[in-house]
Structure formats: C-alpha cells, structure tokens
Amino acid sequence: LNALRRDAVEALENLLITDHETAWAELAVEPQDMSSMVAKGKVQYFEPMVSARVDELDSVKAAIEGGAKKIIFGGDRLQRKPYELSIYEQVATLCNNHNVLCVFATPRVVKDDEVESYMSTLKAIVEAKPDGISIHVPQALLWLRDLGYTGAIEADTGLNIFNGSALQVWQDFNMSSIAPSLELTLAQLVNLQKSTKLPLEIMVHGYTEMMISEYCAIASFVGTGKKENCPMPCVREDYALKDRKGEVFPLRTDPYCRMHIMNSHEMDMRAYVPELHRKGLYILRIDGRHMDPHRLRSIVADYVSIQNGTKEAPPKSVGKDDTPITRGHYFRGIL
Template identity: 90%
Template sequence: VSVYVTVNILIGDSELSALEAYLKDLERIGVDAIIVQDLAVAKLAQRVAPKLHLHGSTQMTAATLDAVRFYESLGFTRVVLARELSLAEIEHICKNCTAEIEVFVHGALCVCYSGQCLMSSFIGGRSGNRGACAQPCRLPYELLDSLGTSLLPKHEAYLLSPKDLNYSEYMNELVAAGVTSFKVEGRMKKVSYVRQVIGTYRHILDTAHIDSTDADALASGFNRGFSTDYLTDHVGKSMMTVVAPNNQGKLIGKAEVKKGQVHLYLTEPIEKGSLLKVMQASGSITYYQIDQNWSLVNEKHFVGKPDEGFAAGQVFLASTPKSQKQRGLQDFSAKLEVHGYLSINTDREQPCTNLTFVLNDGRTVTVSNEFEPVYANNKPTSLEKVTDQVGRLGNTLFTLASMSIPKGPYMWPASVLNALRRDAVESLETLLITDHETAWAELAVEPQDMSSMVAKGKVQYSEPMVSARVDELEAVKAAIDGGAKKIIFGGDRLQRKPYELSIYEQVAKLCKDHNVLCVFATPRVVKDDEVKAYMNTLKAIVEAKPDSISIHVPQALLWLRDLGYTGAIEADTGLNIFNGSALQVWEDLHMSSIAPSLELTLTQLVSLQKSTNLPLEVMVHGYTEMMISEYCAIASFV
C-alpha cells in the first residue's frame, strides 16, 4: 500500500522552518508522496526530501491539459484534477500527458473550484486554502430580485449546497479513459463510512461491474444525495441538495395521507429500531423510529395521523441497528502474515539463537541473540510458549501465521524471545521500506527549466500607484479620468461571455493616449474546450501590445510562449502566492510584479515585501469574487 500525505494548504512564512522538519520526517519514515497546493512546499520538498514524489492537489485548480503539463515541468508525477471536469475532458487529459491522473469519484463536493474560494475566509475568518473551511455553501440563502423580493419558496434555501459525488456507475469508463487513481473523500468521516465506501469501490473495480449490493451499500452510508452532473456535463439545479444539506439516507418508499391516516409504502423490509426520515414537498422533515420488524414490501404500514405530526413525502432509511452489514464493513486485517523460525546458529565459536521471519511473498529477515540455548530436561520451552512470545505483534504491521522451533529440550527465557521479536520486526519494517523505495516506479516526468521559456520583459515601477481593475470600456475611461495610472482589463466574466476582440486594441490605445499603463488579465479558469477560442483572445491581446499581461493560471505561461510573446508578465491573485518562497518561484519565472493572495494580513504583506525586489500589488477597495463555479444559481432556479 502506498502512503500519500496531504500537505495541501497555503503555508505562511513563519511555518516554513517547521515544514522543513516535517517533510524530512515524512521522507525518513517511507512516505511515498505528498499532495501539494503551495509551490513553496514543492520547492522545499525537492530540496530537503527529494525521495518524496509530488502530487498536485485539486486545490491547484488543474482543469486543463496545459495545467497538468505545467506541473509536470515542475516535477509533479501525479495531478488531482478539478472535480468540475466531464468524462471527455478527463480522457483528453489522460491520453495526452505523462503524469498520472487522479480523479475524485465519491464524497462531498464543493460548489466552487477548489483553490479559488474565498467565501469561508472572508465571511467566516476560516480559510479553505488553509484547510479550515467553515462550509458556507452548506448554509441557507435567499435569491432576491432587484427590489429585494425573494424569488424562491422559503424551503428552497440551500442554493449552494451540492449533493455528493458518486461515480460508481462510471468506473469502467474512467478506467478506459486512463485515470490512474480514484479518490474518495474520507477525511473527518467515521471509520465505518470509509470501510463501506472503499470496500464497495474495490469490489466494483475488481469485478468491472456494479450490482445492487454495491448501490445499496453506498446509498446506506452518509450522503446528501448523489450527483454525476459534472462527469456527464449536465450542471444545474439537480446537483444541489436544495431542501436539506445533511445526510439524506437511502430512498426506500413513500408516505401517503389517505382518509386522515398516514401510511408508509416501502420497497424493502426494515428491522425494528430503524430510523426513517420523511421529506415533505415543503421541505419539512419528519423522523419515525420503527418499533417492530416490517417485512411486507409495497404494502401499507399505518404510522399515525397528520394531526399527530405525521406527514406525507419521500421515505428515506436514515439508519438501522445493523447498519454495518453492507459490503466492506466486515472485519478485516491489514496485517502481513509472517512465518517464524527459531534456530540455533552453530557456525560460530559461541553458538547463539537466530529468529527468521518470512513473509508470504518470500522476503526474509534473520536476527541473532547472543543467548546460547541450553538443555532443560525438566522444563524446556514449548512451541506454544515460543509462539505466544514471538506472536505478540499487536502494534505492528504483522501477524504470526506459523512458528517452528528446533527439536530437543531447549530453554529460551521470555526476555530473549521478546528481544528477538523486536529486532526481527524492526529489520522487516526496514526491509519493506527499502524494497518499496526501490520498487517505486520512476515516472517519465522530467522537471524543465521553465525560466528559459518565459518572456523576460519588465515594467518599471518607480513609486506606488493606483491601478484599477475593470471589465468595460466605459469603466476604463472613468478610471483614467479618476487618476488611475494603471488599468487591468478583462479576465473573468459572468458566464464566460467573450469580449469583442477589437476592444483590446481600443483599451490599449486609450491607455497609451493618457500615459497610463495597460495590463490585460487572463481568467482564473479556462477549460480545455475553451482553450482554442481563448487562444484567439490571447492573440488579440498580444497584438494590442499592452505593457504587461497578468496571469491567474500558470498554464498561461505556455500559451504566451506559443504565441511568441516577449513582453512583461505579472502574477495575479489566482495563483495563491502566500509566502516568500512561492513568490521566489514566480520571480524565477521572470514575473514583472506580484499580486499575492487576498487572504494575507497586513503583517504578512509587509514581510512578503521585504523578501523581494519585485513590486507587490494589493487590492484595497472594491468587490471581490468569493467563488468561481460552473454552477449558476440564477440560471438553475429562475
């Protein structure tokens, strides 16, 4: 089993020293790879723990083939793709890159592109980019018109709360697409949930088939309802929980009101003590605790009257007394079987005792103890005694499958057997780590010197200036009239509505006529099916000859290189530059200026400025997009 450790948060400058020690420890104990968001972590790991493979986290917002290729150039051997990609987009990336590709297939889903969400940080003081998301998307919201009137029924309040991913029915397609690893969201989940889901997906992969037991196992675990909308490219209201953001359970029937009585009609038997949840059309939820076994299917079961609090709606099985019966929940042992052989080494002048451990795959270690066994005709050490002492492997990776001892009435003290056991375990653990490092296949991903490929133009900033980020031509004029000395134009637009290409030349001319710096920005998300069209936009931007181009996505460096651009490039906020080491990565790539993370404090910004000679650009006023999402609440509900 490979071990990957998540180090996928943005790191503060004050934390880098502790991080160095942590990375060294991870390498020392045999961790295979770290999952990374911050390029400072990657840079540090390559220097102090070079045996650790680098895996790009979904927090890196890798949504295109070129994004994966950029991370390949930095030495990443695997990339976890953004959850928002369709099956066709995933396949396109897998078939055209060298790095391994990992895809989320089950569990909680963010409404925003991971790595581009500021909502928790700005309204809750807890940064998702720092691993402390307060999950504001799970809160109720209202959708209002321009007059402040609510456009939706009161019970449709969870507009930003997605259902959980469940790609179990598409595993064969994902395998065929070339996906290397399937990721299940399991952190902060109960052990029973992790066992159940992992066991189910393991069975689906092994059999290349999903059966009703698999589907039931997944539906019976914690879930907010399931969605495949991103994978099938059908994003909309159907992927939202809408009415309730918590555990939904398994749909097993309906509740109906007839003649003043509420009856349940169930599609499967349920046992005494089960908890049923009835979700009404209004969004209200009623729970029933069943006090007897119900074996009849599709027959009515009387539960009460409406005036007693009972209601009609969909019936879900929330829990059962024996909810751990599903596939994957059976007891199992992840321990490795060892076969023990106690022997007397007579090759030495002074005989001693050897203990050999042999794994089922044939790997072997032998350790020695200076104790010379003696005959003990009265109380020799029995096989049962040796097995008991050597088999005390409770807190180790191993379990003793068999034991053999020399013939004859020999005696070994318990202290000798215990010492031999400890030494054998230590030797076997060392062997496993060493063998694993040797067998860990090196991927054909070679880091490249990106700095030689990137434009090296510079914009000179002699003093602080006010810049304005705008997205309309009239706003450009207004900003110049207001005294702005730098215009940052373009980038993200609602629904990705493209600009007329001629507007870039108009903006550039307007800035030049007023002796104002002209900078054009890239969007924070460009998907593969949009790259071709965006390259036409980028070509128009280059031809307009701006003073600089501000990039929110790292793959823009590759696009600009392909267009032959030689001017200045600025690193923008979408790159999540949070510390001096990450800033240095971009400085080495010849950035002309840096707009660091919007989540930095004033103290952190001052410290960051001291670490570089590059000018920093900081947002001081205006609206900031809290989320970037493929999902549109307005289009989905109105």
C-alpha cells in the same frame, strides 16, 4: 461483491492516474527549455500608484479620469456576453494616449476544452501590444510562449501566492509584479514585501469574489435549469443569494457561463492608505468591475488624493457601524 468493487475502484484509479500522467507529459518542458517560458520584458515600478481592474471601456475612461496610473482589463468579465476582440486595441490605445500602464488579464479559470477557443482572445491581447499581461493560471506561460510573446508578465491573485516560497518561484520567472493571495493578512503582506524586490500589488477596494462556480443558481431558479439553451436571465436582471443571517451576496456571470459569488460587503481600505505606504505597499488596486463609472471615478480620485497627500484619510472607525464595508482578511486572516 466487496472484492469486485475494490478491484473496480483500483482499476479506475490506475486508469485516471495514467491519463493524468500522459496529459502532464504532453505539457512537460525540458530543463534546457525553461528559459523560453521566462518573461523577457519587464514593467518598472518607481512610484506609488493606484491601479484599477475593470472590464468595460467606460470604466477604463472613468478610472483614468480619476487618476489611475495602471489599468488591468479583461480576464473574468462579470457579464454574460463576450468581448469583441477589437476592444483590446481600443483599451491599449486609450491607455497609451493618457500615459497609463495597460495590462490585460487572463481568466482565473480556463478548462482544457476551452483553451483552443480562448487562444483567439489571447492572440488579440498580444497583438494589441499592452505594457504587460497578468496571468491567473500557470498554463498561460505556455500559451504566451507559443504565441511568441516576449513582453512583461505579472503574477495575479489566481496563482494564490501565499508565502515566500511561492513568490520565489514566480520571481524566478521574471515577473514584473506580484498580486498575492487575497487571503493574506496585512502583517503577512509586509513580511512578503520585505522578502522580495518585486513590488506587491494589493487590493484595497471593491467586491472580492467568494467563489467561481460551474453550477448556476440563476439558471436553476429562473432559467431552464441547465446551461444549454439558457434564456440568459442574468443579462436582463441582477440576482443575489441571501444567507440565513440576511446577508446578500451579488451574483455575476461571465462569458463562459460561470457564476461568480461576490462578497456581501465592499472592501474599503481608504483609512489605511498612509499605513500601507509606511509599510512599503505602494501599488493599490481597486476592483471596479461591478461599479458605475461615475462612482469608480470618485473612488479612484479619493485613493489618489490620499496617496499623494492632498486629502486626509478617513478615520479608521468609519465603516464599523454606519456603512457595511469590510477590511477583507487584512486583520483577521483565514486560520
């Protein structure tokens, strides 16, 4: 029986390897064709700016009113219902009318059986003529090539760019900017910025995503227990997970019915804006996908004012005891 089990496992392993090799070969690009995957256009960044990652039209307007000079829209919409495809043209027009950079993002996860349906969204994104497209998965280069897109492309956090070697790969693809891994320390970010002429865009405010899960705790506890024919309780109420220490982690769902577990504390780096500038980090991103538009406008305005010197940064001690905020991994790393 042991020998039979070993033979069966070996046979299954060989089948899986063959299947993956075949699938990969179908995506393979010959060396002489690599140039067709390199972004032809490029966004030039000449000055410090605040960017806002948002997923609703009202939030786009609020961020622009607050002074954001770059909008990153779409990708992982933290709401269950999908977009109407016309929204991309609306966002691009709004940004263009206010002389604000418009960048559309791809999701962080696109499964093989979702690619075909996602292509209609990506086609609408390309047709909206944004200033750039921010990618979270390497396959997006192939999709954009197939759609004939020749504009600017930016490497986003989903690519998990953690060191100079990874950054060099994406620099060779002529990216306009790099949003490195959210797990880097400030010291690592500074060293990474020194190693490239590309601007790094770093997150300074918002709730970071701890995990994206196919399993949905909301459906399991207050739904039917499965995704099929789910009554979508997540549309009607907000839910969260509480750990043994009493920390509350907000739950969000996206149009692909995936669960996003958010950090229990909001990142707030306002106190460190002057230091970030001194160290050569000038593109500061606020993740406003979970924020009320009025609050988003206020937070963006704060960062813009601190950035241009019309408002002093708050003391670094703010947030240590009085409010539950986090500095992410900037000062503690992951090791």
